[in-house]
Amino acid sequence: xxxxxxxxxxxxxxxxxxxxxxxxxxxxxxxxxxxxxxxxxxxxxxxxxxxxxxxxxxxxxxxxxxxxxxxxxxxxxxxxxxxxxxxxxxxxxxxxxxxxxxxxxxxxxxxxxxxxxxxxxxxxxxxxxxxxxxxxxxxxxxxxxxxxxxxxxxxxxxxxxxxxxxxxxxxxxxxxxxxxxxxxx
Numbered sequence: 001x002x003x004x005x006x007x008x009x010x011x012x013x014x015x016x017x018x019x020x021x022x023x024x025x026x027x028x029x030x031x032x033x034x035x036x037x038x039x040x041x042x043x044x045x046x047x048x049x050x051x052x053x054x055x056x057x058x059x060x061x062x063x064x065x066x067x068x069x070x071x072x073x074x075x076x077x078x079x080x081x082x083x084x085x086x087x088x089x090x091x092x093x094x095x096x097x098x099x100x101x102x103x104x105x106x107x108x109x110x111x112x113x114x115x116x117x118x119x120x121x122x123x124x125x126x127x128x129x130x131x132x133x134x135x136x137x138x139x140x141x142x143x144x145x146x147x148x149x150x151x152x153x154x155x156x157x158x159x160x161x162x163x164x165x166x167x168x169x170x171x172x173x174x175x176x177x178x179x180x181x182x183x184x185x
Contacts, residue, residue: 095139
């Protein structure tokens with residue numbers, strides 16, 4: 001299945017560059033919508049990430065996510081709290097950010113190869129969140145220990161993840177109802 005954003009992106013280099021830029025900006029913007037929590041804030045990024053990945057497919061989702069991470073690594077304030085730089089990637093949130101790339105690739109890959117029913121999309125979005133949380137909590141555990149990482153970096157995020165999973169699945173179902181240009185020609 002060709003994903004909606006991939007159909008646009010692979011028409012030309014300009015379209016692809018534009019989608020990578022807009023997708024990276026969407027990730028950066030969603031990072032700024034947050035609930036301050038310590039040591040890791042809750043943001044809308046996981047919703048944006050899994051939704052983009054499912055709409056883009058693995059290749060474009062990987063490019064978008066890599067571009068976002070590279071811009072942040074270079075110091076631009078694209079991470080939560082308008083932060084940037086290597087210190088963010090090495091800090092408590094670094095595992096979640098590293099998990100973005102893996103989750104984007106996995107969700108994008110599976111979205112390309114699966115039939116999109118409500119249940120399968122909920123499962124796919126849940127898998128993306130599980131990847132993010134597992135890698136994030138694993139990294140956080142190296143900083144503060146496993147019990148505290150689970151208490152501070154997993155448990156408080158589960159209700160929000162449930163809501164974002166349902167929103168992402170609903171978003172994808174709605175977007176897929178939009179007819180592709182030229183469909184039926």
